Amino acid sequence: MNAIAETAVIKQHLIDPEICIRCNTCEAICPVQAITHDNLNYVVDASKCNLCMDCISPCPTGSIDNWRSMPRIRAYSIEEQLKWEELPAELPPEELEGLVDADPEAAVAPTPAAPPAVVKDPSGQETFNSSAFGATLPPWSAAHAYSNIYGPKATQKTVTATVVGNVRVTEVGKTAGSDYDTHHIVLDFGAMPFPVLEGQSIGVVPPGVDDIGRKHHPRQYSIASPRNGERPGYNNLSLTIKRVLQDHDGDPVRGVASNYMCDLQVGDKVEVIGPFGTSFLMPNHPRSNIVMICTGTGSAPMRAMTEWRRRLRASGKFEGGKLMLFFGARTQEELPYFGPLQSLPKDFIDINFAFSRTPGQPKRYVQDAMRERAADLAQLVQDPNTFFYVCGLKSMEEGVVLALRDVVQGAGLNWDTVGGALKREGRLHLETY
Numbered sequence: 511m512n513a514i515a516e517t518a519v520i521k522q523h524l525i526d527p528e529i530c531i532r533c534n535t536c537e538a539i540c541p542v543q544a545i546t547h548d549n550l551n552y553v554v555d556a557s558k559c560n561l562c563m564d565c566i567s568p569c570p571t572g573s574i575d576n577w578r579s580m581p582r583i584r585a586y587s588i589e590e591q592l593k594w595e596e597l598p599a600e601l602p603p604e605e606l607e608g609l610v611d612a613d614p615e616a617a618v619a620p621t622p623a624a625p626p627a628v629v630k631d632p633s634g635q636e637t638f639n640s641s642a643f644g645a646t647l648p649p650w651s652a653a654h655a656y657s658n659i660y661g662p663k664a665t666q667k668t669v670t671a672t673v674v675g676n677v678r679v680t681e682v683g684k685t686a687g688s689d690y691d692t693h694h695i696v697l698d699f700g701a702m703p704f705p706v707l708e709g710q711s712i713g714v715v716p717p718g719v720d721d722i723g724r725k726h727h728p729r730q731y732s733i734a735s736p737r738n739g740e741r742p743g744y745n746n747l748s749l750t751i752k753r754v755l756q757d758h759d760g761d762p763v764r765g766v767a768s769n770y771m772c773d774l775q776v777g778d779k780v781e782v783i784g785p786f787g788t789s790f791l792m793p794n795h796p797r798s799n800i801v802m803i804c805t806g807t808g809s810a811p812m813r814a815m816t817e818w819r820r821r822l823r824a825s826g827k828f829e830g831g832k833l834m835l836f837f838g839a840r841t842q843e844e845l846p847y848f849g850p851l852q853s854l855p856k857d858f859i860d861i862n863f864a865f866s867r868t869p870g871q872p873k874r875y876v877q878d879a880m881r882e883r884a885a886d887l888a889q890l891v892q893d894p895n896t897f898f899y900v901c902g903l904k905s906m907e908e909g910v911v912l913a914l915r916d917v918v919q920g921a922g923l924n925w926d927t928v929g930g931a932l933k934r935e936g937r938l939h940l941e942t943y
């Protein structure tokens with residue numbers, strides 16, 4: 511191959527549709543908006559991707575880390591990729607060379623996309639990109655997490671778990687005929703290894719096929735129990751799953767995996783992949799503080815961390831730091847685990863609720879509760895032993911990170927410096943969906 515032809519070949523960045531669990535992490539993180547998706551696939555736009563690699567380590571499955579040598583002008587288009595059921599093989603060298611030689615226009619070096627322009631909104635202000643502050647590294651003292659033990663590219667594709675518990679954890683849903691609710695589901699892995707840490711998630715593979723006859727893709731659920739199990743000594747874990755009965759636009763829909771899981775009976779079997787996640791992990795060193803900010807089922811990893819710290823405290827062998835929780839829901843009746851949370855000792859966890867639809871009361875969101883506690887948060891954020899976790903609906907992320915920024919600035923500190931350190935030191939973790 512001659513030198514000119516060589517420059518015309520790019521390493522095209524592609525996502526493996528067989529492994530991707532459609533978690534949206536890569537799309538949220540890509541600084542140049544090169545990643546997009548439809549109902550089927552997540553795909554990378556070759557004309558925008560500048561190979562910055564920001565998306566590689568946060569992807570929980572590794573499906574993002576795929577590359578194909580392609581003549582630049584024959585790069586797979588977004589439209590082509592959206593139809594894929596599997597990745598195409600590498601082109602044989604002769605074919606690659608032939609394609610380049612046949613096309614004189616291809617003899618142009620690939621130009622990386624321009625660095626991201628600062629996005630301005632009509633008010634003239636810069637758009638705040640909350641995900642830019644999310645850490646991709648775990649806290650320095652986190653335990654080692656195992657991931658992808660089961661999955662399409664692992665030796666064993668799935669592991670079968672048995673449902674050993676399934677109870678509603680919201681007040682809503684108790685009315686006859688109402689199935690708008692959230693369930694606490696316990697899965698047992700029997701003799702199969704499934705080591706997990708608080709903050710990790712699993713993938714559930716719903717049975718059956720989608721409307722184009724393709725096997726349903728796995729859905730991701732955060733683990734709600736601590737590392738030694740929902741029931742210590744057993745090889746089990748719990749999940750907090752809300753039925754999806756409306757899509758993001760409010761139109762009626764029956765979400766495939768959430769309804770499948772909420773309807774399972776004790777004794778039923780479920781196919782699982784994972785575990786996933788190597789950065790949304792809790793610190794393990796004594797006197798480390800944890801600030802948890804969540805809405806709805808975003809409480810799952812927070813329950814896991816709180817319960818692990820509660821077990822450590824009960825053992826008397828570990829001196830934990832402060833635990834602070836900001837927990838939002840539309841109403842108290844929709845808040846999972848409301849009852850059990852009330853029974854935790856006040857000197858163990860500092861709980862702040864925010865309800866946005868309580869009749870007769872002004873709307874209150876987690877960021878409002880955070881602003882009320884600005885003095886305490888300002889102290890915590892300056893302590894390198896404090897770690898922040900945000901989990902819940904995508905729509906909460908920006909408000910929460912902006913509230914944290916305001917807390918920092920209100921304390922006379924520079925947000926760019928503090929926000930940069932939170933990211934670099936694995937101290938601010940965002941998991942929204």
Ligand SMILES: Cc1cc2nc3c(=O)[nH]c(=O)nc-3n(C[C@H](O)[C@H](O)[C@H](O)COP(=O)(O)OP(=O)(O)OC[C@H]3O[C@@H](n4cnc5c(N)ncnc54)[C@H](O)[C@@H]3O)c2cc1C
Nearest residue numbers: 533729730731732750751752757758765766767768807943
């Ligand atoms: C990292 C991560 C952790 C997650 N942890 C949890 C968890 O602990 N508990 C939990 O319940 N879910 C969690 N989810 C969401 C979960 O993976 C599924 O997306 C959710 O259960 C819907 O799946 P489904 O198969 O029921 O709906 P689908 O059949 O996939 O979707 C049906 C329709 O509803 C829309 N939709 C999907 N999710 C929602 C939603 N939440 N609200 C409104 N519309 C929606 C879809 O866009 C689609 O139009 C997590 C997601 C991620 C990425």
Ligand code: SF4
Nearest residue numbers: 540559560562563565
């Ligand atoms: S490598 Fe960088 S530019 Fe390309 S898709 Fe990933 S995050 Fe976006």
Ligand code: SF4
Nearest residue numbers: 530531533534536569
């Ligand atoms: S699994 Fe990886 S490639 Fe798929 S959406 Fe999530 S981050 Fe992106």
